[in-house]
Amino acid sequence: MSLCITAVxxxxxxxxxxxxxxxxxxxxxxxxxxxxxxxxxxxxxxxxIENFIKEGxxxxxTFVKANRDLLYSEIPIGxxxxxxxxxxxxxxxxPLAVRLKDESLLVNGARLPWPISDHQSSVLRTAETTSxxxxxxxxxSIVAAFTNGEVRDWNRKPIPTGQLQKEVQIVVPSxxxxxxxxxxxxxxxxxxxxxxxxxxxxxxxxxDRCYLSSVDETGVGAGMYCFTELHSDRAPQSLEEALNxxxxxxxxxxxxxxxxxxxxxxWFAIPTKVLTxxxxxxxxxxxxxxxxxxxxxxxxxxxxxxxxxxKHGPRKGEVYxxxxxEHTDGEHHELNLGSIRWHSIVHNIQGQSxxxxxxxxxxx
Numbered sequence: 001m002s003l004c005i006t007a008v009x010x011x012x013x014x015x016x017x018x019x020x021x022x023x024x025x026x027x028x029x030x031x032x033x034x035x036x037x038x039x040x041x042x043x044x045x046x047x048x049i050e051n052f053i054k055e056g057x058x059x060x061x062t063f064v065k066a067n068r069d070l071l072y073s074e075i076p077i078g079x080x081x082x083x084x085x086x087x088x089x090x091x092x093x094x095p096l097a098v099r100l101k102d103e104s105l106l107v108n109g110a111r112l113p114w115p116i117s118d119h120q121s122s123v124l125r126t127a128e129t130t131s132x133x134x135x136x137x138x139x140x141s142i143v144a145a146f147t148n149g150e151v152r153d154w155n156r157k158p159i160p161t162g163q164l165q166k167e168v169q170i171v172v173p174s175x176x177x178x179x180x181x182x183x184x185x186x187x188x189x190x191x192x193x194x195x196x197x198x199x200x201x202x203x204x205x206x207x208d209r210c211y212l213s214s215v216d217e218t219g220v221g222a223g224m225y226c227f228t229e230l231h232s233d234r235a236p237q238s239l240e241e242a243l244n245x246x247x248x249x250x251x252x253x254x255x256x257x258x259x260x261x262x263x264x265x266x267w268f269a270i271p272t273k274v275l276t277x278x279x280x281x282x283x284x285x286x287x288x289x290x291x292x293x294x295x296x297x298x299x300x301x302x303x304x305x306x307x308x309x310x311k312h313g314p315r316k317g318e319v320y321x322x323x324x325x326e327h328t329d330g331e332h333h334e335l336n337l338g339s340i341r342w343h344s345i346v347h348n349i350q351g352q353s354x355x356x357x358x359x360x361x362x363x364x
């Protein structure tokens with residue numbers, strides 16, 4: 001499967017008052033060093049970020065720092081945001097963006113702790129308002145792709161910047177983080193619209209394999225983040241083409257005929273004209289079996305209310321369903337196919353895919 005929880009939802013950029021900023025600077029540098037460096041204050045975080053993205057320049061803020069190729073956030077061990085208590089996030093650090101060989105930016109889209117998440121929000125906003133070519137991908141997913149799913153957490157196996165630059169490319173850049181309207185057609189042909197949050201859909205290449213980094217609108221809430229390997233002998237030229245790479249030929253043909261093909265996660269439902277009597281006849285002849293509450297796949301999570309699965313004959317392997325398709329873990333909106341027409345259920349075309357659970361990338 002290729003389902004994931006919604007990725008980062010940037011908040012308002014944290015802009016402390018002057019007194020609070022001074023406390024943070026003292027905590028980061030040490031009070032003795034601070035007293036001797038009052039005339040050499042660190043750069044503002046936003047300036048460090050803008051310099052890195054726009055000019056490729058180095059810079060050092062209190063918490064946000066950059067060299068030529070890496071922008072990162074580092075919270076000191078003695079971090080006291082209000083001067084009264086130590087923060088539980090003290091001592092943490094995270095990469096925010098890496099400059100790749102062609103000057104494109106790989107921006108970290110993982111869910112990060114505060115106040116690093118505010119620095120991340122500033123990076124995303126700045127990248128969107130410049131001419132920078134960038135892709136937004138949770139770095140946990142990059143690690144999962146590098147290790148074929150053996151490691152799913154960036155903090156367990158951070159990849160050196162030089163290796164990222166050598167083996168990661170932005171194929172289709174991100175258009176930025178935004179909300180988009182999705183139109184869906186129900187079993188009665190009635191259209192419904194809802195808003196879906198996109199992290200910044202893009203395609204990246206990791207070790208010569210292309211991955212679609214996107215939000216699946218069939219997921220509950222505002223969409224679910226997905227990082228899915230594309231099976232193709234060439235790189236896609238657009239996001240739309242990348243999405244089409246996931247569609248089997250039978251789905252493309254049905255859409256070309258104007259059929260109302262619907263989807264839940266990695267499964268497509270194609271309306272057919274197959275009669276119930278024909279299916280039940282094949283069940284009686286032993287060519288197929290009839291099941292209620294049938295779960296697709298050996299370790300699957302998509303459950304069919306009614307299903308006919310062909311085990312023998314020319315249709316061996318075909319699955320037909322009607323009624324409701326639901327996710328056993330409740331990670332997708334229910335898909336109601338109706339109680340009359342049978343739909344052919346087919347899997348998408350994909351390689352490995354990675355799922356985010358909390359702050360980690362899961363391998364499916």
